Amino acid sequence: xxxxRRTSRDLRSESRLIVVRALLAAGESTRxxxxxxxxxxxxTVSAVVGDLLKYGIIAETGLLNGAVGRPTTGxxxxxxxGRVVGVxxxxxxxxxxxxxxxLGRLATVAATAAEPVADADGVIDWIAATLGTALERAQxxxxxxxxVGVLLPGGMQRPVKARAGAPDAIWLHxxxxxxxxxxxxxxxxxxxxxxxxxxxxxxxxxxxDLVTANLGVGVGAGIVQDGAVVRGATGTAGEWGHSLLAFExxxxxxxxxxxxxxxxxxxxxxxxxxxxxxxxPLAAGPGDHAxxxxxxxxxxxxxxxxxxxxxxxxxxxxxALADLVAVLNPEVIxxxxxxxxxxxxxxxxxxxxxxLEDAPGDAAAGLAVELSDRSGMDGIAAIALERFMRDIGxxxxxxxxxx
Amino acid sequence: xxxxRRTSRDLRSESRLIVVRALLAAGESTRxxxxxxxxxxxxTVSAVVGDLLKYGIIAETGLLNGAVGRPTTGxxxxxxxGRVVGVxxxxxxxxxxxxxxxLGRLATVAATAAEPVADADGVIDWIAATLGTALERAQxxxxxxxxVGVLLPGGMQRPVKARAGAPDAIWLHxxxxxxxxxxxxxxxxxxxxxxxxxxxxxxxxxxxDLVTANLGVGVGAGIVQDGAVVRGATGTAGEWGHSLLAFExxxxxxxxxxxxxxxxxxxxxxxxxxxxxxxxPLAAGPGDHAxxxxxxxxxxxxxxxxxxxxxxxxxxxxxALADLVAVLNPEVIxxxxxxxxxxxxxxxxxxxxxxLEDAPGDAAAGLAVELSDRSGMDGIAAIALERFMRDIGxxxxxxxxxx
Ligand SMILES: [Zn+2]
Ligand SMILES: [Zn+2]
Numbered sequence: 001x002x003x004x005r006r007t008s009r010d011l012r013s014e015s016r017l018i019v020v021r022a023l024l025a026a027g028e029s030t031r032x033x034x035x036x037x038x039x040x041x042x043x044t045v046s047a048v049v050g051d052l053l054k055y056g057i058i059a060e061t062g063l064l065n066g067a068v069g070r071p072t073t074g075x076x077x078x079x080x081x082g083r084v085v086g087v088x089x090x091x092x093x094x095x096x097x098x099x100x101x102x103l104g105r106l107a108t109v110a111a112t113a114a115e116p117v118a119d120a121d122g123v124i125d126w127i128a129a130t131l132g133t134a135l136e137r138a139q140x141x142x143x144x145x146x147x148v149g150v151l152l153p154g155g156m157q158r159p160v161k162a163r164a165g166a167p168d169a170i171w172l173h174x175x176x177x178x179x180x181x182x183x184x185x186x187x188x189x190x191x192x193x194x195x196x197x198x199x200x201x202x203x204x205x206x207x208x209d210l211v212t213a214n215l216g217v218g219v220g221a222g223i224v225q226d227g228a229v230v231r232g233a234t235g236t237a238g239e240w241g242h243s244l245l246a247f248e249x250x251x252x253x254x255x256x257x258x259x260x261x262x263x264x265x266x267x268x269x270x271x272x273x274x275x276x277x278x279x280x281p282l283a284a285g286p287g288d289h290a291x292x293x294x295x296x297x298x299x300x301x302x303x304x305x306x307x308x309x310x311x312x313x314x315x316x317x318x319x320a321l322a323d324l325v326a327v328l329n330p331e332v333i334x335x336x337x338x339x340x341x342x343x344x345x346x347x348x349x350x351x352x353x354x355x356l357e358d359a360p361g362d363a364a365a366g367l368a369v370e371l372s373d374r375s376g377m378d379g380i381a382a383i384a385l386e387r388f389m390r391d392i393g394x395x396x397x398x399x400x401x402x403x
Numbered sequence: 404x405x406x407x408r409r410t411s412r413d414l415r416s417e418s419r420l421i422v423v424r425a426l427l428a429a430g431e432s433t434r435x436x437x438x439x440x441x442x443x444x445x446x447t448v449s450a451v452v453g454d455l456l457k458y459g460i461i462a463e464t465g466l467l468n469g470a471v472g473r474p475t476t477g478x479x480x481x482x483x484x485g486r487v488v489g490v491x492x493x494x495x496x497x498x499x500x501x502x503x504x505x506l507g508r509l510a511t512v513a514a515t516a517a518e519p520v521a522d523a524d525g526v527i528d529w530i531a532a533t534l535g536t537a538l539e540r541a542q543x544x545x546x547x548x549x550x551v552g553v554l555l556p557g558g559m560q561r562p563v564k565a566r567a568g569a570p571d572a573i574w575l576h577x578x579x580x581x582x583x584x585x586x587x588x589x590x591x592x593x594x595x596x597x598x599x600x601x602x603x604x605x606x607x608x609x610x611x612d613l614v615t616a617n618l619g620v621g622v623g624a625g626i627v628q629d630g631a632v633v634r635g636a637t638g639t640a641g642e643w644g645h646s647l648l649a650f651e652x653x654x655x656x657x658x659x660x661x662x663x664x665x666x667x668x669x670x671x672x673x674x675x676x677x678x679x680x681x682x683x684p685l686a687a688g689p690g691d692h693a694x695x696x697x698x699x700x701x702x703x704x705x706x707x708x709x710x711x712x713x714x715x716x717x718x719x720x721x722x723a724l725a726d727l728v729a730v731l732n733p734e735v736i737x738x739x740x741x742x743x744x745x746x747x748x749x750x751x752x753x754x755x756x757x758x759l760e761d762a763p764g765d766a767a768a769g770l771a772v773e774l775s776d777r778s779g780m781d782g783i784a785a786i787a788l789e790r791f792m793r794d795i796g797x798x799x800x801x802x803x804x805x806x
Contacts, residue, residue, distance in 0.1 A: 011414070209636040221730065225635075230628050232732025233612040234769065242763040243726035246661075247649040247719070256725075256761050258649075316650070322659075323646035327624065327730060329635020358659050360645040366637065 012048070013396040015040055017386065019048045021200045023058055023077045024103055024382070030064060030072045037205075049075065055394055056081045057101070077102035082146040084384040085134065086377040087127055088190075089152055089167050091116035096130045098138035099381045101146065103201070107138035120173040124180050127170075131181065146388040147184040149380030150177070151193055153218075186380075186387040190214070191238040193379030195222025195229045198334050200382045202374050207331040211324050212372070213240070214337040215317075217288060219261040221324060241265065245320055260323075263316040266292050266338065272312050277305035289338055296341040314347045318354025325359040325367060334372035342371060415451070416799040418443055420789065422451045424603045426461055426480045427506055427785070433467060433475045440608075452478065458797055459484045460504070480505035485549040487787040488537065489780040490530055491593075492555055492570050494519035499533045501541035502784045504549065506604070510541035523576040527583050530573075534584065549791040550587040552783030553580070554596055556621075589783075589790040593617070594641040596782030598625025598632045601737050603785045605777050610734040614727050615775070616643070617740040618720075620691060622664040624727060644668065648723055663726075666719040669695050669741065675715050680708035692741055699744040717750045721757025728762040728770060737775035745774060 015038075022037045023029055029037070035045045052058040061074035079100035088095040092115070097108040111130050117123050127150075135142060152167045170177055170187075178185045188196075194212045203210045204224060212222040219241030223230040230237045241261035242254050249258030250271065262268045267287030273295065274283035282295055298306035321333055333355075335342060342348050352369050359367070389395040418441075425440045426432055432440070438448045455461040464477035482503035491498040495518070500511040514533045520526050530553075538545060555570045573580055573590075581588045591599075597615045606613045607627060615625040622644030626633040633640045644664035645657050652661030653674065665671045670690030676698065677686035685698055701709035724736055736758075738745060745751050755772050762770070792798040 207636065223730070225628060225633050226631065228629065230731070232628075232766075233610065233734035234732060234766065236764060236766040237730065237732040239729040239732075239763040239766065243646075243729045244722060245647055245650050247652070247666075247722060249650070254763055256763075263650075319647060319650060323726075324730070326642040326646045327626070327640065327727070328633070329637060329640040329642075331636035360642040360657055360659075361639060363635075363637065363639040363642065 010396055012051075013394070015044050015048045016051060016389070016394050019045060019052065020057060020077065020385075020389070021204075023075060025201050025205050028061055028064075028074050028076045030074060032072065034075070051394060055392060057389065057394065079104055082388075083135070083138065083140045083144045084146050084381045084388070085131055085148045086380045086384070087131065087148060087150045088377060088380075089123065089127065089150065089170060091118070091167075094126055094130050095377070096127075096134035097377050097381070098134050098140055101385065103378065103381055103385065106140070107134055109134040109137060120170065120176060123170055124173070124177050127177065128180055142183070145183050147186060147384035147391075148181060149193075149384035149387075150185060150187045151190050151376045151380045152187050153190055184384075184387060184391060186384050188380060188383055189235065189238075190376035191220045191222045192229050192231065192235075193222075193376035193383060194336050194374065195224050195238070195379070196382055197374040197376070197379030198222065198336075198372060199224050199227070199229065201378060202372055203332040203334050203368075203370075209328075209330050210332040210334065211328060211330040212334045212336050212374075213321060213324070214376075215264065215335060215339055215342075216337040217266045219265045223328060224330075225328070240320070240324060243320075243323065245316060260316075260320040264313060264320055268316075269295065269309060269313045272316075273305065273309035276308055276312070280305050282306065292338060292341055296344070299341075299344075310341055310344075310347055311350060314342075314350035315354050318351040319358050321351065321369065322355045322358030322364070325355060325364050329363050331366060331368070333367065333369045334374070335370065336372050336374060339371050413799055415454075416797070418447050418451045419454060419792070419797050422448060422455065423460060423480065423788075423792070424607075426478060428604050428608050431464055431467075431477050431479045433477060435475065437478070454797060458795060460792065460797065482507055485791075486538070486541065486543045486547045487549050487784045487791070488534055488551045489783045489787070490534060490551060490553045491780060491783075492526065492530065492553060492573060494521070494570075497529055497533050498780070499530075499537035500780050500784070501537050501543055504788065506781065506784055506788065509543070510537055512537040512540060523573065523579060526573055527576070527580050530580065531583055545586070548586050550589060550787035550794075551584060552596075552787035552790075553588060553590045554593050554779050554783045555590050556593055587787075587790060587794060589787050591783055591786055592638065592641075593779035594623045594625045595632050595634065595638075596625075596779035596786060597739050597777065598627050598641070598782070599785055600777040600779070600782030601625065601739075601775060602627050602630070602632065604781060605775055606735040606737050606771075606773075612731075612733045613735040613737065614731060614733040615737045615739050615777075616724060616727070617779075618667065618738060618742055618745075619740040620669045622668045626731060627733075628731070643723070643727060646723075646726065648719060663719075663723040667716060667723055671719075672698065672712060672716050675719075676708065676712035679711055679715070683708050685709065695741060695744055699747070702744075702747075713744055713747075713750055714753060717745075717753035718757050721754040722761050724754065724772065725758045725761030725767070728758060728767050732766050734769060735771045735773065737773055737777070739775050739777060742774050 018038050022034055031045050035042045058075055059078035061076050063071040064074040065071050079102035081101035084099045086097045092113045094111045098106045194214055198212045208227040210224045214220050221238045221240035242259045244258050245260045245263050246258040250262040251257055252259035252262040270287040295306050299310050356364050421441050425437055434448050438445045461478055462481035464479050466474040467477040468474050482505035484504035487502045489500045495516045497514045501509045597617055601615045611630040613627045617623050624641045624643035626641055645662045647661050648663045648666050649661040653665040654660050655662035655665040673690040698709050702713050759767050
């Protein structure tokens with residue numbers, strides 16, 4: 001893919017996005033504070049704020065008393081501008097969350113199916129129904145919806161053997177989904193959406209070089225370099241879960257041997273437990289969210305095998321994160337996803353210690369490794385909002401992978 | 404580090420760089436062909452070509468007969484605009500290459516020292532003397548020198564134990580180097596310089612997402628994403644050689660265990676040979692450039708242990724490159740450095756096969772894995788030329804890590 005060229009119109013567009021991001025992250029701010037936060041000139045901020053007020057993307061909140069000088073007009077993202085909806089799709093699980101235009105969550109509806117839903121029309125009907133229920137629960141009209149963002153696992157985020165499942169049915173029929181919903185739809189991969197959430201609303205406020213490492217049954221990374229989400233040539237960047245921890249090591253669900261995911265993904269944690277304590281009651285059963293919570297609870301209750309499995313996992317995780325530090329040299333690693341077991345300070349300390357030990361030279365000297373609650377749902381809502389700003393001509397830059 | 408903001412002045416600057424890069428890569432071109440190559444509008448190309456002609460960075464070459472229409476004026480980078488010098492510094496080895504302003508090589512002088520030169524003044528004197536000899540050999544006056552680019556290994560490119568050596572002495576005393584030479588000096592890391600060379604002169608012509616994997620005693624990567632060299636938060640991105648191949652595997656010179664470099668770096672290749680054939684005559688002695696050439700020659704002569712060691716190394720290399728594909732999803736991997744042993748087609752095929760097998764999903768489907776002769780020396784000359792264009796006001800963007 002050749003390099004995209006910029007125009008001066010793009011610059012104004014970039015500045016608008018930067019101001020909206022700064023306001024969403026700050027909650028409330030002023031023109032002066034925005035200029036300080038963003039590094040844009042006060043004149044640019046004034047012009048951009050004017051544009052955004054005119055289109056109702058942001059709103060004035062009345063006079064604020066600053067530390068010095070006269071009271072100044074407060075600004076915030078305008079929640080009443082409309083609604084954006086985030087949708088997460090798995091084979092047997094669907095979730096729709098309605099956000100206001102300030103990215104506040106209004107309502108979430110989850111639905112499960114007994115059997116995997118694999119045909120495109122079935123999935124699309126299911127999405128339309130769940131979205132309708134979520135809008136009702138949020139007391140929102142369809143006419144208020146600025147856009148729908150759909151989180152679609154792609155690449156190696158899901159087992160190859162399930163490739164014919166619901167997410168793939170949609171990837172192949174995005175036009176039908178859009179026609180059926182009658183709403184603007186944007187689609188992105190969860191790893192990129194989490195990175196976008198962290199960039200807009202989290203660590204991106206203080207750093208332009210960050211990585212999100214998402215932990216769960218599957219494992220992957222979102223990469224932000226120089227303030228932009230790294231997508232790669234065909235949109236599959238971030239598959240850190242399928243990079244090597246151990247050459248010729250454990251078989252991974254992707255088919256490769258020795259992947260990070262086979263050690264740090266939840267089924268991998270269960271395997272670590274089973275290797276050390278074969279008869280352990282938690283070593284059997286599904287390696288899912290419930291397992292990792294039960295394991296953490298057992299460790300808290302003094303079960304030495306459970307604790308040892310978590311400590312070993314923290315060590316694997318630290319080593320695997322050190323690889324991201326070696327290759328990408330981020331300033332922040334935000335751990336997202338199923339991180340409940342890491343809320344024990346000594347386990348997170350083990351992760352950090354291994355990263356520091358293993359990272360080359362001083363690459364990790366200024367690195368923050370922290371837990372984050374931001375999710376792909378937040379990110380896809382941000383992406384849908386950005387898409388809306390593009391639809392109305394406020395934003396001209398950035399090309400999303402779908403729609 | 405916060406995101407740098409762009410101005411419309413930067414856009415003109417970016418376009419100038421793009422046109423210079425396109426001309427350096429093409430050798431000779433025309434305004435129309437440049438517009439086609441770069442995606443810039445014909446009007447922008449005309450304006451930018453005017454700027455570059457005025458400053459003598461490019462020159463007209465007379466009328467060219469195109470396939471259709473009237474003859475058009477040819478353009479090329481102007482080699483006579485001046486000279487740039489690249490300098491490579493190790494503890495006991497120094498190399499200076501003089502380039503013309505079209506990045507053609509005019510003369511190279513190499514110097515070795517019996518003892519490591521570790522004090523700053525000693526290194527600076529050595530550089531000044533070697534640079535003087537190189538200029539003489541190129542019949543160039545100091546007054547013609549537009550800039551000097553110094554390749555300084557940093558981060559993990561060199562053993563920690565040698566940290567007090569020549570490159571570090573210079574990193575700490577860049578001002579003294581500049582004062583002593585009395586010339587504009589720019590400094591960069593070899594990994595970033597190789598990536599720059601590939602971006603300007605090689606695969607960057609057809610792809611904005613590429614990786615250079617540099618093979619030698621040490622191993623590292625240069626990363627280009629969306630047309631820009633990835634540097635990371637503190638400039639150490641690309642230390643792929645110190646990411647994991649095998650958890651708790653071979654001890655690496657960096658102190659970590661299981662690094663890619665411990666398997667794919669030349670001493671690692673020697674270790675692979677020694678493990679499989681302990682008494683092999685090549686298994687003893689220094690693991691250096693001469694060793695890998697001797698090993699390749701032995702394999703060509705039918706030595707089964709030598710061939711097996713190279714095949715094993717190709718397999719390790721493919722697996723390690725697949726990690727870069729997983730995380731970064733490049734379109735091209737250019738193998739640079741000491742790649743002579745890979746000029747056997749079946750070994751390069753083994754590398755490619757392993758990359759394809761191990762890379763997640765379809766991430767490597769469109770990937771080219773190819774050998775490249777471009778070097779850090781080419782890259783640092785390009786960086787010095789860019790720096791000169793900035794000095795005279797033609798380029799306003801990009802911040803280099805030093806000077
Ligand atoms: Zn895998
Ligand atoms: Zn190492």
